[in-house]
Amino acid sequence: xxxxxxxxxxxxxxxxxxxxxxxxxxxxxxxxxxxxxxxxxxxxxxxxxxxxxxxxxxxxxxxxxxxxxxxxxxxxxxxxxxxxxxxxxxxxxxxxxxxxxxxxxxxxxxxxxxxxxxxxxxxxxxxxxxxxxxxxxxxxxxxxxxxxxxxxxxxxxxxxxxxxxxxxxxxxxxxxxxxxxxxxxxxxxxxxxxxxxxxxxxxxxxxxxxxxxxxxxxxxxxxxxxxxxxxxxxxxxxxxxxxxxxxxxxxxxxxxxxxxxxxxxxxxxxxxxxxxxxxxxxxxxxxxxxxxxxxxxxxxxxxxxxxxxxxxxxxxxxxxxxxxxxxxxxxxxxxxxxxxxxxxxxxxxxxxxxxxxxxxxxxxxxxxxxxxxxxxxxxxxxxxxxxxxxxxxxxxxxxxxxxxxxxxxxxxxxxxxxxxxxxxxxxxxxxxxxxxxxxxxxxxxxxxxxxxxxxxxxxxxxxxxxxxxxxxxxxxxxxxxxxxxxxxxxxxxxxxxxxxxxxxxxxxxxxxxxxxxxxxxxxxxxxxxxxxxxxxxxxxxxxxxxxxxxxxxxxxxxxxxxxxxxxxxxxxxxxxxxxxxxxxxxxxxxxxxxxxxxxxxxxxxxxxxxxxxxxxxxxxxxxxxxxxxxxxxxxxxxxxxxxxxxxxxxxxxxxxxxxxxxxxxxxxxxxxxxxxxxxxxxxxxxxxxxxx
Amino acid sequence: xxxxxxxxxxxxxxxxxxxxxxxxxxxxxxxxxxxxxxxxxxxxxxxxxxxxxxxxxxxxxxxxxxxxxxxxxxxxxxxxxxxxxxxxxxxxxxxxxxxxxxxxxxxxxxxxxxxxxxxxxxxxxxxxxxxxxxxxxxxxxxxxxxxxxxxxx
Numbered sequence: 001x002x003x004x005x006x007x008x009x010x011x012x013x014x015x016x017x018x019x020x021x022x023x024x025x026x027x028x029x030x031x032x033x034x035x036x037x038x039x040x041x042x043x044x045x046x047x048x049x050x051x052x053x054x055x056x057x058x059x060x061x062x063x064x065x066x067x068x069x070x071x072x073x074x075x076x077x078x079x080x081x082x083x084x085x086x087x088x089x090x091x092x093x094x095x096x097x098x099x100x101x102x103x104x105x106x107x108x109x110x111x112x113x114x115x116x117x118x119x120x121x122x123x124x125x126x127x128x129x130x131x132x133x134x135x136x137x138x139x140x141x142x143x144x145x146x147x148x149x150x151x152x153x154x155x156x157x158x159x160x161x162x163x164x165x166x167x168x169x170x171x172x173x174x175x176x177x178x179x180x181x182x183x184x185x186x187x188x189x190x191x192x193x194x195x196x197x198x199x200x201x202x203x204x205x206x207x208x209x210x211x212x213x214x215x216x217x218x219x220x221x222x223x224x225x226x227x228x229x230x231x232x233x234x235x236x237x238x239x240x241x242x243x244x245x246x247x248x249x250x251x252x253x254x255x256x257x258x259x260x261x262x263x264x265x266x267x268x269x270x271x272x273x274x275x276x277x278x279x280x281x282x283x284x285x286x287x288x289x290x291x292x293x294x295x296x297x298x299x300x301x302x303x304x305x306x307x308x309x310x311x312x313x314x315x316x317x318x319x320x321x322x323x324x325x326x327x328x329x330x331x332x333x334x335x336x337x338x339x340x341x342x343x344x345x346x347x348x349x350x351x352x353x354x355x356x357x358x359x360x361x362x363x364x365x366x367x368x369x370x371x372x373x374x375x376x377x378x379x380x381x382x383x384x385x386x387x388x389x390x391x392x393x394x395x396x397x398x399x400x401x402x403x404x405x406x407x408x409x410x411x412x413x414x415x416x417x418x419x420x421x422x423x424x425x426x427x428x429x430x431x432x433x434x435x436x437x438x439x440x441x442x443x444x445x446x447x448x449x450x451x452x453x454x455x456x457x458x459x460x461x462x463x464x465x466x467x468x469x470x471x472x473x474x475x476x477x478x479x480x481x482x483x484x485x486x487x488x489x490x491x492x493x494x495x496x497x498x499x500x501x502x503x504x505x506x507x508x509x510x511x512x513x514x515x516x517x518x519x520x521x522x523x524x525x526x527x528x529x530x531x532x533x534x535x536x537x538x539x540x541x542x543x544x545x546x547x548x549x550x551x552x553x554x555x556x557x558x559x560x561x562x563x564x565x566x567x568x569x570x571x572x573x574x575x576x577x578x579x580x581x582x583x584x585x586x587x588x589x590x591x592x593x594x595x596x597x598x599x600x601x602x603x604x605x606x607x608x609x610x611x612x613x614x615x616x617x618x619x620x621x622x623x624x625x626x627x628x629x630x631x632x633x634x635x636x637x638x639x640x641x642x643x644x645x646x647x648x649x650x651x652x653x654x655x656x657x658x659x660x661x662x663x664x665x666x667x668x669x670x671x672x673x674x675x676x677x678x679x680x681x682x683x684x685x686x687x688x689x690x691x692x
Numbered sequence: 693x694x695x696x697x698x699x700x701x702x703x704x705x706x707x708x709x710x711x712x713x714x715x716x717x718x719x720x721x722x723x724x725x726x727x728x729x730x731x732x733x734x735x736x737x738x739x740x741x742x743x744x745x746x747x748x749x750x751x752x753x754x755x756x757x758x759x760x761x762x763x764x765x766x767x768x769x770x771x772x773x774x775x776x777x778x779x780x781x782x783x784x785x786x787x788x789x790x791x792x793x794x795x796x797x798x799x800x801x802x803x804x805x806x807x808x809x810x811x812x813x814x815x816x817x818x819x820x821x822x823x824x825x826x827x828x829x830x831x832x833x834x835x836x837x838x839x840x841x842x843x844x845x
Contacts, residue, residue: 399721
C-alpha cells in the first residue's frame with residue numbers, strides 16, 4: 001500500500017504545483033494580495049507531498065518491496081541499508097523524483113525566506129517555480145513512474161543496484177549536483193519575474209544574488225565530488241574524461257560562474273543588466289540540457305544506462321518550451337529593462353576597470369562553455385545530418401579549455417586590484433611587479449625539484465606554465481589581502497582587528513580564487529608527473545614506479561555482504577621504508593554477476609599511490625595497474641575551496657537584513673547600501689506597479 | 693573617414709576576423725579530434741581509412757580472446773553479424789568486458805586490417821548496449837535479411 005500512497009502524494013503535489021503556477025501569477029496581475037500570498041503556502045504544501053512521496057519510495061526500498069518495478073531493478077535483499085536508501089536515486093525514475101524533491105525544497109525556501117521581497121516579485125518567482133514543477137511532475141507521472149507495479153507475478157529477489165553505484169559517492173554526489181542544477185531554476189525564476197515586471201535594478205540583483213550563489217556552491221561541490229568519485233570508483237585513476245555527461249554539468253557551472261560575477265556588477269554598479277538576465281536563463285537552460293543528455297541516452301557516455309526514447313522527447317520538448325518562451329520574453333521585455341537603465345544612467349566605465357575585468361571573465365567563461373557545447377553536441381548533429389558516427393576526443397576540449405583557463409587566471413590576478421570605473425595602469429604595474437617576479441622564479445625553479453632527476457628531458461614546460469599561473473593568482477590575492485589588512489596602521493594587532501572588518505564576500509572571493517589556483521596546480525602537476533604502469537605480477541614480485549617500490553605480497557579471497565572479492569595485498573616502499581599497505585579488490589557482485597574493480601589508494605597532499613587489480617592471468621599472475629599521482633588531491637581541495645568561497649559570500653552580512661534596520665548605514669561594501677531596504681522595497685513595489 | 697566611424701570599422705573588422713579565426717579553429721579541431729565509428733564490415737571491406745584514429749564496435753566473438761603468457765597483450769575478435777574484426781591491445785581490459793558482450797575499441801587499423809587499440813570500452817551496465825553497436829548490429833541484420841529474401845526470388 002505504501003507505494004500507492006506515494007503515487008497519490010505525487011499526484012497531489014502535481015495538482016498543488018499547477019495551482020502554484022497559476023494563482024499567484026494571476027493574482028500579481030489582478031492585484032489580489034491574497035492570491036499572491038497563496039503561492040507561499042502552496043510551495044510549502046507541495047514540498048510536504050513530494051517529501052511524502054519520496055519517503056514512500058524510500059520505504060519501499062528499505063522493505064524490499066520487489067513488486068515495484070523500480071525497486072526490483074535496483075535493489076536486492078543483500079544490499080546494505082545505506083545503499084538501499086541511496087539506490088532510491090540510483091536510476092532514472094528515482095533520480096527524477098529527487099529532482100522534483102529538490103525543486104520543492106528550493107521553492108519552499110524561497111517561500112520562507114522572501115519576506116523582505118516585494119510580494120509581486122516573490123509571488124511571480126514562486127509561480128514560475130511552480131510551472132517548472134508542473135513540467136517535472138508530469139514527466140515523472142507520464143513517462144517515468146517509480147511506483148509502477150509488476151503484478152501479479154512480482155519477483156522475490158531484486159536485480160541489485162549497479163555495483164559502481166554501491167558507494168559513498170552515490171549517497172552524496174547526485175543530491176549535491178541536483179541542488180546546484182535545480183538551484184539555477186530559482187535564478188531563472190527571478191530573471192523571468194524581473195522580465196515580466198520590468199523591474200530590474202541593483203535591488204533585484206541583491207535579492208537574487210544569495211540564491212544564485214548558493215546554487216553555484218552546490219554545483220561546485222557536486223562536480224568536485226563527482227570527479228573524486230570517478231577517480232576512486234571507476235578504478236582507473238582518471239578524474240575527468242570530457243564525457244558528455246560531465247560536460248553537461250560543467251557547462252551550467254561555467255555560465256553560473258559568469259553569472260556570479262556579472263550579478264556583482266549589476267548589484268554594485270547597475271551595469272550588465274540584460275546580460276545578467278540572459279546568463280540566468282542560460283544557466284538553467286543548460287541544466288535542463290544536461291538532464292536531457294543524461295536521461296535520453298542519445299550520447300555514448302559512461303553515465304548512459306538503459307533508456308527510453310520517449311523520455312528524451314519529453315525533456316527535449318520541455319527544454320524547447322522553457323528556452324523558447326524565456327528568450328521570447330527576453331526579446332520582448334529586454335528593452336524595458338534597458339530603459340530603466342537609461343533613467344539611472346550613471347553607469348560608465350573605462351578600458352581598464354573592474355567592470356572590464358569582469359566583462360573579460362564573462363567573455364572567457366561563456367566562450368569556454370560554447371566550445372564545450374559545440375564539442376558535446378557535434379556528434380549528435382553529425383548523426384542527425386548523417387555525417388557518420390563521431391565522438392569528439394579530449395584533445396579538442398583541452399585545446400580550447402586550457403588556454404582559456406590560463407587567460408582567466410592571468411586576468412584574475414589583476415582583477416583583484418582593479419577598481420570600479422577606472423583603474424590606473426601604473427597602479428596595476430606597480431602591484432603586479434613583486435608577484436610577477438615571485439611567480440616567474442617559482443615557475444622556473446620548482447619543476448627542477450618536482451621531476452625525478454635534474455635534466456632537460458624531465459623539465460616540463462606544462463609544469464612551468466601551471467606553476468606560473470597558480471603562483472600568480474596566489475601571490476596577487478595574498479598581496480591584496482595584506483594591503484587590505486594594512487589599512488590604518490601596520491601594527492599586527494590592528495591587522496587582526498581588520499580581519500573581522502572585511503566583508504564575507506571579500507573573503508569568499510579570495511578563497512574561491514585561491515581555490516582555482518590550487519585546483520589548477522593539481523590538474524597541471526598531476527597530469528605532468530603522473531606515472532602509470534600496467535604490469536603482470538605474481539605474489540612475491542616487486543616493481544619500481546617513480547621512486548616507489550610496490551611489492552605484491554599475497555592474494556586472498558574475502559566475502560562481502562553481497563559480493564565476493566579477490567583481494568590483493570600490496571606494500572609500497574620508499575627508500576626501503578614501508579609507506580603504505582594497499583588492499584585493492586576485484587569484486588564479483590552475485591545478483592548481477594558483475595565484476596568490479598575496487599582500487600586501493602594511499603592519499604596524501606603531495607601524492608596519491610593508487611593500485612588496482614586488473615584481471616587474473618595464467619596461474620597466480622595478475623594484471624596490476626600501479627599509479628603514482630603527485631598533487632592529484634589539490635584538484636578536489638581546490639574545488640572545495642571554490643565552494644567554500646561561494647558559501648562565505650552567501651553568508652555576507654548584507655544579504656541577511658530581513659527587516660528594515662537602522663544599522664544598514666554601517667555597511668560600507670555596497671554602493672546602494674545607504675538606502676535602507678525599506679526604501680528599496682517601497683521603490684521596487686512602486687516600479688513593479690508602474691510597469692503594469 | 694570620420695574618426696569615430698574609422699574606430700567602429702576597425703572594431704567590426706577585428707570582431708569579424710577573430711570570429712572567423714575561432715570558427716576556423718573549432719572546425720579544424722573537430723575534424724582532427726572527431727573519431728569516426730566504423731562497423732567491422734566497413735573495416736574489412738576497406739571502407740575505413742588505415743592509420744587514422746577511429747572507433748569500432750560490435751559483439752566480442754565467443755572463444756576469441758587470446759592472452760599472452762608473460763605480458764598484458766591480448767587479442768580478440770568482434771563482430772557485427774557480418775564480418776569479424778581482429779583487435780589487439782596491451783593493457784587491462786574493463787570490468788564488463790566479456791565474450792558475447794558489446795565492446796567498443798578505439799585505435800588505428802594497420803595494414804593487416806587488425807585494429808591496434810589504445811582503449812577498450814565495454815558497456816557500463818548489463819542492460820545497456822552502446823547505440824553505435826546496436827545500430828551496427830541492426831543494420832547488418834537487415835542486410836542479411838534482405839540478402840536472404842533476395843536469394844529466394
